[in-house]
Amino acid sequence: GIFKVYIRFDEHYNVRPPQIIFHTIPFHPNVDVRTGRPCVDFLDDCQIWNEDYSLSTMLVSLQTLLSNPVCENAVNTDAARMFLTSPELYNQMIKECVLTSQMIEAETSVNTMSPDSK
Secondary structure, rough: OOEEEEEEEOOOOOOOEEEEEEOOOOOOOEEEEOOHHHHHHHHHOOOOOOOOOOOOHHHHHHHHHHHHOOOOOOOOOHHOOOOOOHHHHHHHHHHHHHHHHHHHHHHHHHOOOHHHHH
C-alpha cells in the first residue's frame, strides 16, 4: 500500500519526538481512525524518546508496526477485534485498504502531472 504520512518537526526537536500523522489512514489496530496518529511508544512518550532516533528509525518503526499489529491497548478497537476474532476478514479489509491507497496515489499522480505529460 501507499500510505502518506505528515511529519512535523517543531522547535523542540530533537528533545522531543516529531508529530507523525498518517494522511492516508490505514485500517489498523494501532492507528487512530479519526486522526491518523499511529500508536508508537517512543513517539507518544517523551521519556522513551531518544535523541539518536533518526527519520529512518521512525519510518522503519511505522513499517514494522503496520506489519505487526499490537492489539493490547489498541486505538482502533474495531480493527483489533477483527484481527483477533476474524483474521480472514481482517486480511480482506487490509487488501481493500491497500488497493484503495494505490488508487488514491494513482489519481493524485495523474492530477499533478503537467499538461505536457498527459
